[in-house]
Amino acid sequence: MPRETHLEATIGRPLASTISKAKVLMVGAGGIGCELLKNLVMSGFKEIEVVDLDTIDLSNLNRQFLFQKQHIKKSKAHIARASALTFNPNVNIVSRHQNIKDQEFSVDWFKSFDLVMNALDNLDARRHVNKMCLAANVPLVESGTAGYLGQVTVIQKDETECFDCQPKETPKTFPVCTIRSTPSTPIHCIVWAKSYLFNLLFGNAEDDDDEVLSKEDSNDDETAKELAALAAESQALKAILESAGTEGFAQRVFDKVFYTDIQRLRGMEDMWKNRKPPIPLKYDDVVSQSDNQPTPMDIETETTTLKDQRVWTLAETAQVFSDSLNKLTARLKEMRATDPEASVHFDKDDPEALDFVTATSNLRAHVYGIEEKSRFQVKAMAGNIIPAIATTNAIIAGMMVMLAFKILNKRLADCKTSYLVYGRHRPQLIVSEPLAKPNPKCYICRNSYIVLKIDTSKSTVQDLIDLLESNSLVELEIQENGRVIYDPDFDDNVAKTLESLQITDGKFVDIVDEEDRKIIVYLKHM
Amino acid sequence: MDAKTQKYDRQLRLWGNSGQDALESAHILLVNATAVGCEILKNLVLPGIGQFTVIDQGTVTQNDIGSNFFLDFESLGKPRAERACELLGELNEDVKGHWIAKDILSILKEDPAFLAQFSTVIATNITRETAEKIAALCWVNGQQGVDINTIPAGKKKTAFVWVKTVGFIGAARIAVPEHTIVETHPDNVADLRIDTPFPELIAFTKSFDFNTQDGLEFGHIPYVAILLKYMEEWKQEHGGKIPSTYAEKNQLKAAIRSGMRSADDENFEEAINSVLRSCQPTVVPSSIKEIFNDPKCVNLTSESSSFWILARALKDFVDDYAKSAGLLPLSGTIPDMKAQTDSYVTLQSIYKAKAKQDIQEVSKIVDSLLESIGLAPGSIPLQEIETFCKFSAFLKVIRYRSLEQEYNQPKIKQIASWLSDPDSIFPQYVLLRASDSFYDDHGHHPGEGENWEDDVDQLQGNVNILLQSWGLENDTISKDLTHEICRYGNGTIHNIASFIGGVVSQEVIKLITHQYIPMDNTFIFDGARSVSAVFAV
Structure with missing residues (x-):
């Protein structure tokens, strides 16, 4: 009996035949992706393309069952393909170890699929695929999980809500001064350790300020002065960096950030009128207390649970600080031997990076009299970790394929948005509701999408305006990713080429005309 | 951080070390290595259960390979139990797999206590007769012929889960006599007690100068202090009563608002936003009172589980008004709020100290209770008492109905009401039950014969017999569904198996870890209609 007999009997021959011819794009080969790929190859799909830029990490193996230990650090997309093919070799799977935002994944490329399925873990990529599917008019099955919770839905241009029809929560940002001078909670110290100090020590000179720091208005004289002082402080630290790798380097960094800088801050009396001032800390004072403390060797041999889940003593923290700083500095030196521009980025699953951030954030917390945290807790706060398990992904991926069947069967009206819920007072496990209609005010899907072929290296902004005006769009306002390129009161850019403004192939440009009509133009270089 | 912690990092954040320990000491039995059975095990092997055993007397067929991802071409003709055990075992080296290529009934005939070694028995694709047999043995812990009520409460119970998939339809049923949960998540x-403040909290509130001329200081008075100050003033003016009507609550909000100096005083906004919740009188919830009145709480014996000993200690604590003011132990947790670091830390330590004091009182009671039933004081660790106190307002006891009760004491009124809803998915339950009867009558599943349409009338007959037994009319269920079931011909499609596998394994993890509340007791899903529901049949 052929493989698909049962399937055909259940879903009917016409649908089985549609499925076998359908071309599906799967974005993401992680937790949901592994389940989804398995379900697709077991459900008669024959043409599947998988895109994922990520590589396999040990912490994936508790759920991403297409991967095994020997695959760590390899491409998720390629390994997922290879593993799935061993179970059903009669499927054509194309795998791409790339970012879905890459230029080559154009609107035309999206148009070549009958269906797109998102198995992503971040807002940015979801937003992008949403836009591309709207522009290409391809149905999109969207999904997400967090711990025991999950949801699936379908996005179809003009028929349903799009991903951006309802506002999404954006990550929280903190004022610079709170992070740099006046922290009051553990997260402030962690952000300082991870986004400021880590980047300064192990990053490139250019990527100084992380996006989590929001700039304050420097109208206020006090603030402006403080910002200038902070900049000088960073420069002084960079000077110490010159001595990286030499004896006493860790101590110099320690004394600089936990003593000298803190001393300077204490001098700003206004700042501490209503706050408890920080207490500077010297490396020697901390380490000299450590005679009766467990040495790092003891920490290493302690059970993992304890070591990870209890708050370290001050002496232990200082020791971890200096060990991790030296290891990371050595690693950076080795990397820069081949690539002078190399940098180490914070990764929550990199034990040395996590050690460093745990130690520095706790030392800072100590200085400011703020509660200290265990490494386990710091990891969650620094890495924005979302709990993830196999069961939830299996449920969500199963529902995604059910939706795919309905979409391919031209039964969009039967599709529903489903939520895997958890509540003390409700007996149900899954709640479903009909797909919502587009939000008439949605800036993303309630616009017209047009594809414009233009030579971006030669054409100027004025050329673009002329082209649009010839299509009776007048009194324009042009924006790219939130940046104003042109409006009737701002014509600085008109003579510049699109390319010189980084408006190149594959970029979206937002146009609003005098009647407040919104159009999203997708540029294709020719 | 060792490799194991790192591998399990993302799940430890959901159920912690205690949940992981419970998983690692679990031994799961899978009866029949069907597609859905293997999907369930996959989702349990990945997070690291201790051991699993697969029982299946069949050999791998083409049909199996079509729907079961874990049986490959090389497996053809080999014992299903062996191949499933091997391929599932590859998913996680920390998990130990066993297999037995025998029929479950013959194993049970030889050794009725066989099932007692497992924490959970998951059975797929079994007949009703086999299900009833396994369920009954799990219920009494493998001790045939023993009255359920004489089984000591503290003894480990084997949970039974029965799973079915037919075409687009799937179902799962949990049966375990009693399931208790402390960490319901x-x-x-947060438990602030604004309506019933303890002396330290009042002293804390009085430490703030509400007339201060310093804007920064004023803007950082923690909202708990603001709320308590205005609540106390309100109580003084209203004979000691807290606001109870909507209008009164709004008056309290207005009073707080009038104390604001500028619209930027976020701490006052926080206080106003918390008025409604804080005006809910702090009482012992009725669900917890029910637990206090449970015979197992009232009559402790040396066989009582720690849950019931702790529940009784909690009851005695609440009853001792001088110590508890008639309230549950304080959770000791406070939410984030706008405040200076030191005043936040002080407030936190006030709540923590009070919570600790309550825990100490409960702990004393626990020890004397242990002694009274002949157990060693201290045999329940302090950490367990702390967790119990912290979540004491959210404890949960589920007593599942047995399969025997489902069949012999049907909830007729409830069934009629489930069926009266035109959108209900309960007809699918009826059809699955009727399909079991059909199998008993004919020795094959509906639609499995040469011509599936021949079985429609017979199956509809089984449906009607069932409906009549509940005192319902014959045509309560449309014949369309009967047609559909017969058309499926007992076939399995992978995607449904995978989905049901996810649902079942998730509930099994909740059972094993004793964290989160598992469903009670039957999950039904119809993929053709994208509907699912849970019924306590």
Whole structure:
């Protein structure tokens, strides 16, 4: 009996035949992706393309069952393909170890699929695929999980809500001064350790300020002065960096950030009128207390649970600080031997990076009299970790394929948005509701999408305006990713080429005309 | 951080070390290595259960390979139990797999206590007769012929889960006599007691100068202090009562608002936003009172589980008004709020100290209770008492109905009401039950014969017999569904198996870890209609 007999009997021959011819794009080969790929190859799909830029990490193996230990650090997309093919070799799977935002994944490329399925873990990529599917008019099955919770839905241009029809929560940002001078909670110290100090020590000179720091208005004289002082402080630290790798380097960094800088801050009396001032800390004072403390060797041999889940003593923290700083500095030196521009980025699953951030954030917390945290807790706060398990992904991926069947069967009206819920007072496990209609005010899907072929290296902004005006769009306002390129009161850019403004192939440009009509133009270089 | 912690990092954040320990000591039995059975095990092997055993007397067929991802071409003709055990075992080296290529009934005939070694028995694709037999043995812990009520409460019970998939339809049924949960993972355990403040909290509030001329200081008075100050003033003016009507609550909000100096005083906004919740009188929830009145709580014996000993200690604590003011132990958790670091830390330590004091009182009671039933004081660790106190307002006891009760004491009124809803998915339950009867009558599943349409009338007959037994009319269920079931011909499609596998394994993890509340007791899903529901049949 052929493989698909049962399937055909259940879903009917016409649908089985549609499925076998359908071309599906799967974005993401992680937790949901592994389940989804398995379900697709077991459900008669024959043409599947998988895109994922990520590589396999040990912490994936508790759920991403297409991967095994020997695959760590390899491409998720390629390994997922290879593993799935061993179970059903009669499927054509194309795998791409790339970012879905890459230029080559154009609107035309999206148009070549009958269906797109998102198995992503971040807002940015979801937003992008949403836009591309709207522009290409391809149905999109969207999904997400967090711990025991999950949801699936379908996005179809003009028929349903799009991903951006309802506002999404954006990550929280903190004022610079709170992070740099006046922290009051553990997260402030962690952000300082991870986004400021880590980047300064192990990053490139250019990527100084992380996006989590929001700039304050420097109208206020006090603030402006403080910002200038902070900049000088960073420069002084960079000077110490010159001595990286030499004896006493860790101590110099320690004394600089936990003593000298803190001393300077204490001098700003206004700042501490209503706050408890920080207490500077010297490396020697901390380490000299450590005679009766467990040495790092003891920490290493302690059970993992304890070591990870209890708050370290001050002496232990200082020791971890200096060990991790030296290891990371050595690693950076080795990397820069081949690539002078190399940098180490914070990764929550990199034990040395996590050690460093745990130690520095706790030392800072100590200085400011703020509660200290265990490494386990710091990891969650620094890495924005979302709990993830196999069961939830299996449920969500199963529902995604059910939706795919309905979409391919031209039964969009039967599709529903489903939520895997958890509540003390409700007996149900899954709640479903009909797909919502587009939000008439949605800036993303309630616009017209047009594809414009233009030579971006030669054409100027004025050329673009002329082209649009010839299509009776007048009194324009042009924006790219939130940046104003042109409006009737701002014509600085008109003579510049699109390319010189980084408006190149594959970029979206937002146009609003005098009647407040919104159009999203997708540029294709020719 | 060792490799194991790192591998399990993402799940430890959901159920912690205690949940992981419970998983690692679990031994799961899978009866029949069907597609859905293997999907369930996959989802349990990945997070690291201790051991699993697969029982299946069949050999791998083409049909199996079509729907079961874990049986490959090389497996053809080999014992299903062996191949499933091997391929599932590859998913996680920390898990030990066993297999037995025998029929479950013959194993049970030889050794009725066989099932007692497992924490959970998951059976797929079995007949009703086999299900009833396994369920009954699990219920009494493998001790045939023993009255359920004489089984000591503290003894480990084997949970039974029966899973079915037919075409687009799937179902799962949990049966375990009693399941108790301390860590139900409520959204919010913050417990501020603004309506019933303890002396230290009042002293804390009085330490703030509400007339201060310093804007920064004023803007950082913690909202708990603001709320308590205005609440106390309100109580003084209203004979000691807290606001109870909507209008009164709004008056309290207005009073707080009038104390604001500028619209920027976020701490006052926080206080106003918390008025409604704080005006809910702090009482012992009725669900917890029910637990206090449970015979197992009232009559402790040396066989009582720690849950019931702790529940009784909690009851005695609440009853001792001088110590508890008639309230549950304080959780000791406070939410984030706008405040200076030191005043926040002080407030936190006030709540923590009070919570600790309550824990000490409960702990004393626990020890004397242990002694009274002949157990060693201290045999329940302090950490367990702390967790119990912290979540004491959210404890949960589920007593599942047995399969025997489902069949012999049907909830007729409830069934009629489930069926009266035109959108209900309960007809699918009826059809699955009727399909079991059909199998008993004919020795094959509906639609499995040469011509599936021949079985429609017979199956509809089984449906009607069932409906009549509940005192319902014959045509309560449309014949369309009967047609559909016969058309499926007992076939399995992988995607449904995978989905049901996810649902079942998730509930099994909740059972094993004793964290989160598992469903009670039957999950039904119809993929053709994208509907699912849970019924306590």
